[in-house]
Amino acid sequence: MIPPPSGDSEPRGSKSPAPPPLQLDGVAHRFGRRWVLRGLGLRVEGGEVVTLAGPNGAGKTTLLRIAATLLRPMRGTGWIRGVDLVARPGEARKGVGMIGHSAALYEDLTAAENLRFSLLMKDLDAGREQILGILDEVGLSRHADTRVRRFSAGMRRRVAVGRILAAPPDLLLMDEPYASLDTEGVGVVNSMIRRVVASGGGVLLSTHDLHSGAHLTDRVLTLDLGLLHEGAPPSRPVTPTSVGTPGPRESQA
Amino acid sequence: MTFPNAHTTHSHGAGAAVRRALAVTWKDLLAEGRSRSNVLAVILFAGTALLLFAFALGPDVNDLRRAGAGVIWLTLFLSGILVFNRSYQVELEGGALEALLSYPGSRRPIFVGKLLANLVIVLLVATVVLPLAAVLFHVPLGNGILGVIAILLAGCFGFVTLGTFYAAMSSRSRARDVLLPLLLFPMLVPLLLAAVQGTGAFLAGDGMGYGGAWLRLILAFDLVFLTATLWAFEYIIGD
Numbered sequence: 001m002i003p004p005p006s007g008d009s010e011p012r013g014s015k016s017p018a019p020p021p022l023q024l025d026g027v028a029h030r031f032g033r034r035w036v037l038r039g040l041g042l043r044v045e046g047g048e049v050v051t052l053a054g055p056n057g058a059g060k061t062t063l064l065r066i067a068a069t070l071l072r073p074m075r076g077t078g079w080i081r082g083v084d085l086v087a088r089p090g091e092a093r094k095g096v097g098m099i100g101h102s103a104a105l106y107e108d109l110t111a112a113e114n115l116r117f118s119l120l121m122k123d124l125d126a127g128r129e130q131i132l133g134i135l136d137e138v139g140l141s142r143h144a145d146t147r148v149r150r151f152s153a154g155m156r157r158r159v160a161v162g163r164i165l166a167a168p169p170d171l172l173l174m175d176e177p178y179a180s181l182d183t184e185g186v187g188v189v190n191s192m193i194r195r196v197v198a199s200g201g202g203v204l205l206s207t208h209d210l211h212s213g214a215h216l217t218d219r220v221l222t223l224d225l226g227l228l229h230e231g232a233p234p235s236r237p238v239t240p241t242s243v244g245t246p247g248p249r250e251s252q253a
Numbered sequence: 254m255t256f257p258n259a260h261t262t263h264s265h266g267a268g269a270a271v272r273r274a275l276a277v278t279w280k281d282l283l284a285e286g287r288s289r290s291n292v293l294a295v296i297l298f299a300g301t302a303l304l305l306f307a308f309a310l311g312p313d314v315n316d317l318r319r320a321g322a323g324v325i326w327l328t329l330f331l332s333g334i335l336v337f338n339r340s341y342q343v344e345l346e347g348g349a350l351e352a353l354l355s356y357p358g359s360r361r362p363i364f365v366g367k368l369l370a371n372l373v374i375v376l377l378v379a380t381v382v383l384p385l386a387a388v389l390f391h392v393p394l395g396n397g398i399l400g401v402i403a404i405l406l407a408g409c410f411g412f413v414t415l416g417t418f419y420a421a422m423s424s425r426s427r428a429r430d431v432l433l434p435l436l437l438f439p440m441l442v443p444l445l446l447a448a449v450q451g452t453g454a455f456l457a458g459d460g461m462g463y464g465g466a467w468l469r470l471i472l473a474f475d476l477v478f479l480t481a482t483l484w485a486f487e488y489i490i491g492d
Binding site for chain 2: 065105106109117
């Protein structure tokens with residue numbers, strides 16, 4: 001049985017002065033007759049990295065797409081920094097950065113042009129010097145004027161990372177961020193995660209590769225049968241997680 | 254090296270929406286300009302279609318002249334389908350559509366930006382179609398050329414508005430190549446009638462002053478199409 005949405009206009013349980021980067025409440029979604037998400041709740045605190053694990057088809061991507069306002073949940077709602085992502089998706093997206101399965105770049109544009117377009121769409125200044133600086137940070141300054149069509153999968157992923165670094169978001173969502181990356185590329189992704197965390201943002205990532213970012217992760221949640229469980233599969237016994245459980249790093253702080 | 258949050262955020266509101274729309278137009282035209290083969294293919298298609306229409310109608314100059322206005326518009330409509338499909342194919346190729354949709358704010362500037370880019374390309378095709386049709390169909394452009402250009406601009410705007418909208422609607426369907434004309438062409442019938450009649454009137458010298466009336470009707474269609482598609486785009490491009 002799917003619980004009904006709360007209908008609240010403000011997130012519940014928020015005691016900190018600043019609303020958390022992400023809070024989901026009673027989120028449910030189905031494709032056809034199959035409920036992929038069954039009324040789950042999740043809270044990602046500022047400065048926290050939450051890793052989503054789970055088998056293929058468990059609904060990890062669906063959950064990330066809902067958090068990114070790319071998919072409207074059939075039940076329940078959520079808030080990004082206190083902004084209702086169902087009622088005011090355009091405003092909620094202001095604080096979100098997402099790296100999906102693919103790098104989401106335009107093949108016939110150069111790396112610099114792809115970054116410029118991204119900055120323009122966020123209504124930010126897109127000067128050549130700034131763009132070259134970002135590309136330098138992800139190790140692609142020498143390829144600034146090369147069309148993305150000629151890039152390897154790893155290089156494309158770096159441009160996508162550059163897009164995030166250009167304007168660190170309040171909430172960073174990543175779907176399999178370590179796919180197709182060499183060791184250096186993994187380091188670039190991890191430095192991006194550190195940057196977002198250092199600026200007070202939250203990170204929610206789904207991955208099958210629990211090792212590459214293990215040292216950055218505060219909590220691992222497993223999505224299975226439409227619900228979230230604390231801990232990584234399958235080594236630990238799983239128990240339903242409580243919404244808003246602080247991560248180890250936060251507890252220590 | 255750090256990058257700030259040192260980027261300046263511009264003011265929001267209408268100005269931001271215009272800048273975002275122009276960014277989409279810039280990106281689409283740049284990508285099309287780089288892969289010139291696509292625009293060239295559309296122009297070649299339009300030229301071939303005109304030739305086939307001319308052969309099909311036979312050698313009689315009066316028949317050709319009478320059909321001229323209709324053939325011009327049918328050729329533009331058929332060529333436009335290729336432009337509209339391509340417009341969203343670019344987004345789907347690298348999975349860029351989701352990134353495009355995840356930018357902050359309303360999604361209407363995306364629609365407006367794509368509309369403008371498509372309009373530029375369709376008008377580019379029209380600049381080839383019109384003189385070529387004048388030669389093949391013995392259409393006299395001298396007298397009412399300004400009126401014809403006004404009808405072309407207004408008609409293409411309405412056509413591209415609907416085309417860009419339905420292309421977005423069908424973009425994620427596997428059958429989009431078939432779906433787009435099936436959705437679009439029935440909606441274009443009133444515009445087609447007005448555009449053909451208006452173009453015909455101006456080409457004939459517009460002695461009765463009907464051309465201006467058809468033009469006003471097309472402009473009214475444009476307004477209705479733009480209002481409706483702007484309102485509906487946010488819903489059809491989302492989930």
